[in-house]
Amino acid sequence: MRRLIPAALLFGLLAAAPAFAGDSTRIGTVDTTFRLLGKNDRIVVDRYDDPRVDGVSCYVSRAETGGVSGSLGLATDPNRFSLACRATGPVTLRSKLPDEEVVFGEKMSAFFKEVRVTRLFDSEKRVLVYLVWSTISMGRDGSAFNSVTAVPMDH
Numbered sequence: 508m509r510r511l512i513p514a515a516l517l518f519g520l521l522a523a524a525p526a527f528a529g530d531s532t533r534i535g536t537v538d539t540t541f542r543l544l545g546k547n548d549r550i551v552v553d554r555y556d557d558p559r560v561d562g563v564s565c566y567v568s569r570a571e572t573g574g575v576s577g578s579l580g581l582a583t584d585p586n587r588f589s590l591a592c593r594a595t596g597p598v599t600l601r602s603k604l605p606d607e608e609v610v611f612g613e614k615m616s617a618f619f620k621e622v623r624v625t626r627l628f629d630s631e632k633r634v635l636v637y638l639v640w641s642t643i644s645m646g647r648d649g650s651a652f653n654s655v656t657a658v659p660m661d662h
Contacts, residue, residue, distance in 0.1 A: 548573040
């Protein structure tokens with residue numbers, strides 16, 4: 508049996524959502540399933556440049572649902588994504604970083620679901636760790652789908 512989340516709680520979660528810095532750049536798309544009506548199901552790859560760390564770019568691939576509902580923006584995209592962040596130049600901090608910060612986010616449904624990228628800092632190893640995750644868990648066990656990557660600060 509599914510648990511229903513009270514509307515007030517969902518509304519509160521939306522109001523508390525962080526503001527996301529930086530814009531994405533669409534790198535490309537690959538069609539995966541032909542749809543007779545509407546756009547095809549596809550995988551999209553977007554690049555996000557870390558707004559507080561110069562020289563780090565993150566590439567997120569994710570599934571998008573096509574068909575009529577996907578074309579109208581009403582479909583909920585599946586929780587399938589991957590993340591790779593790389594040093595694309597000298598890695599320099601623009602300011603002191605918190606231990607944890609949501610740095611990117613994008614809506615994946617007309618209502619509540621978002622994919623977010625959180626930056627963590629491993630101060631002992633001086634490594635930036637990026638974690639991609641969804642705000643709504645669609646698994647039967649309730650666990651969040653996620654992917655992780657790391658970028659060393661000095662090497």
